[in-house]
Amino acid sequence: MKKENVIALPNPHLRQKSVRVHVVTDETRALIEDLTSAALDWEASRPHEISAAIAAVQVDHLERVVIVRSDFDHKDNTDFTALINPEIIKYEGEIVDDYEGCLSVKEVYGKVPRYSKIRVKALDTNGDEVRIKAEGFLARVLQHEIDHTNGIVFIDHIKDNTKAFYRLDENGELEPVDYDTKIKDNPILWY
Numbered sequence: 001m002k003k004e005n006v007i008a009l010p011n012p013h014l015r016q017k018s019v020r021v022h023v024v025t026d027e028t029r030a031l032i033e034d035l036t037s038a039a040l041d042w043e044a045s046r047p048h049e050i051s052a053a054i055a056a057v058q059v060d061h062l063e064r065v066v067i068v069r070s071d072f073d074h075k076d077n078t079d080f081t082a083l084i085n086p087e088i089i090k091y092e093g094e095i096v097d098d099y100e101g102c103l104s105v106k107e108v109y110g111k112v113p114r115y116s117k118i119r120v121k122a123l124d125t126n127g128d129e130v131r132i133k134a135e136g137f138l139a140r141v142l143q144h145e146i147d148h149t150n151g152i153v154f155i156d157h158i159k160d161n162t163k164a165f166y167r168l169d170e171n172g173e174l175e176p177v178d179y180d181t182k183i184k185d186n187p188i189l190w191y
């Protein structure tokens, strides 16, 4: 798949719950390949960002499948880990605010509160159960992706916070966006 297959707000599918995968099949694995190629194609068009992860709903396929980058720090490592039916089974640590963006929320970034540590249960590409203890950026990414499987977009966590919205300038630096004129009543973001 290509970056053009990635859907973005205001597509209402992004706020629908995805369905569980009952049996992991070759079709599931083909979907994972599609997600990987779409994420990497998107990244190739963005000088300042990496595709940290993507959920199947973002290519308009409403099954609970996500892929997460195996190495966030090295763009040349293009491996992803696939998680099928991922769910958070424990929240730990503290709530931390940090920046997030999303392939499906064009031009808007936000400072989103997330738990610093979580435990996740999922199936791998063989259909076997895996458990992950995550902290820091990985914990944040997993919360963002699992939200996608539940029809939640990151901006939904910060919609009332006038100081939480940002945009990327041409040098790849985040700068605040005016909430009243650009965010509050923006029909692309809220419907």
Ligand SMILES: [Zn+2]
Residues within 6 Å of the ligand: 101, 102, 103, 104, 144, 148
């Ligand atoms: Zn996202």
